[in-house]
Amino acid sequence: MTIELSDKVARNVPTLASIAERVGVSVNTVSRALRAPHTVRIELRRQINAAMEELNYVPNRLAGGLSGTRSDIVGVVVTSLYYSEFANIIDTLQSALLEHDLQVMLANTRYNADQELRLVRSILSWRPAAVAIIGVDHPPKVVELLKAADIPIIEMWDTGGEVIDTAVGFDHARVGAAQANHLIGQGYRRLAFVGSVRENDKRAQKRLSGLETAAAAAGLPDIVKHTAQQGGSPELGERLATELLQRHPEIDAIACNSDVVAFGVLRALRKLGRRVPEDIGVIGFGDNEAASCVSPSLTTVRPDRELIGKLTAEAIVARINDAKPYTAPVEWELIVRESTAR
């Protein structure tokens, strides 16, 4: 359903030339008045500024980017915008980049690999100064394109794999292990994993494998998995938990792939009459803003999203300024609340 967009336009927007003509100087002088004010006579500068103000002049950065050496765009590729999973990263990243006059161009792959390729291509076509992208697992062609672009590439959120250039994040397998070990430490023995796991959500798979490894190391039986492809929501969590316990009533702890799903799991358990944390423990991931407000309050893992956004902005600036590629580990925290506190 791609509709052809009309091609007219020819908007009558003022250019440097309009300003130059109006003031009676060359285009060049106007350009310098903007980029290097001190090289222009003060009186002239005043007139130029006045003309710009009056005509509502806004520089054309397409032209500037084409002509100059940098485009001042930073491409940001996320896998999801739902339920604030990455919203806070984008928030801090965007604010920090603004300090350097870098503009965020946003793309959302929705956990779809084909979409990721298409979007990366699209973003690169704007000749960004850098690209920040969620995760370290990309289709080969995406990696090839990103490398060929010859600009800083910052991989965010996950550091558990091969990095293209620079990475800011944490190891998701260790998160899974920590979740398992916490549950085991609380005396839970029959663990299950529940949630929305999209085909392309490698981070979820890494957390799961961390859980499995830790459970095996503790001599526990295999973790029972019950996941779905659809997006995470309380409704999904409620359904999955109900189905899970029907088939596996022995389960005494549920690790959820996201807090939003865990909320639904808690609701299911309430309806089933299972006491949390006495009969069964629940742990989430993400530290949703409501995790401390449900009852029982939810034990979960809090990744420091603000820090990731901030460090990513720093990495972008550093790499643009020719710093060496590096990997910045970001802390996360297991927050124990009522849902596992028995």
Add this chain to the structure above:
Amino acid sequence: MTIELSDKVARNVPTLASIAERVGVSVNTVSRALRAPHTVRIELRRQINAAMEELNYVPNRLAGGLSGTRSDIVGVVVTSLYYSEFANIIDTLQSALLEHDLQVMLANTRYNADQELRLVRSILSWRPAAVAIIGVDHPPKVVELLKAADIPIIEMWDTGGEVIDTAVGFDHARVGAAQANHLIGQGYRRLAFVGSVRENDKRAQKRLSGLETAAAAAGLPDIVKHTAQQGGSPELGERLATELLQRHPEIDAIACNSDVVAFGVLRALRKLGRRVPEDIGVIGFGDNEAASCVSPSLTTVRPDRELIGKLTAEAIVARINDAKPYTAPVEWELIVRESTAR
């Protein structure tokens, strides 16, 4: 702390000319092979495509935008990215625009009017094909710039005011009135308003005035307001509610400016030993994903964010294709849950 970004670069990225040279045709032919394939001999086309693939060619849209008539960028200006307030709008908007090869350039004002001006200027400097922006209340200079840009401007989320061009949203005063009338219908009489209200959050102010008008119409005493400038969070809600009831123990219903704040209010009431909904009613705004999962579950208002995103994309395309400006009203729904169900 604006650091000067280094100005080198001179990346060696393939251009149309590289492809043309390699295949032995003119730049023009390569360009047409991309934009109008059927005008190029099939055999030549094949060679051109092969060369592009091999060199990892990515078109330079800065050049295309400068040369052509459109830039295919859509500027999106939001007031917040926190707690998914607008994340779902951006999500659907971005996906829908992708179908038309329009790219989202994102800016977040964080409810700051100066920032809004700066960001709008910055966005316009990319010569976007259209701008979508939250709200209808902007500083005069912003309105002037947006009008002068002579492109479609879609104002989202709020329709309660003077529209620049086209708007997609709802009337927040009516939401406030509906909240008040619901509370009154449930028998609550001493209403309070609590939450984070940023200086520049005109929507919150409109909802509040809707509440006040409805309360006055019902002959109730004035609504007690207790708000803060800082961002909304459960912690803020807990604090504000505690302080409020200390000073005004007669309050029997609290309208919150956001669900996240309401979660904290519920927690405060639990600690204070006030029964919800028997002693005191609580209503939120926004239908946060956890609103149905807290206990008691939260009565709130659900704006249709996905629809706003979708209709905004439609409006952008329609306006680019010279449709007349219009205002698209979007429904919202008052969802009654336990927190007011007495």
Add this chain to the structure above:
DNA sequence: TTGAAAGCGCTACCAT
């Protein structure tokens, strides 16, 4: 301190 001219990579228009 200012200006002229070339060129960034592409599209549009006119020839051939």
Add this chain to the structure above:
DNA sequence: ATGGTAGCGCTTTCAA
């Protein structure tokens, strides 16, 4: 079906 040429609006030498 293909190519030549002239810009788009800016930055960047190099002269004046």
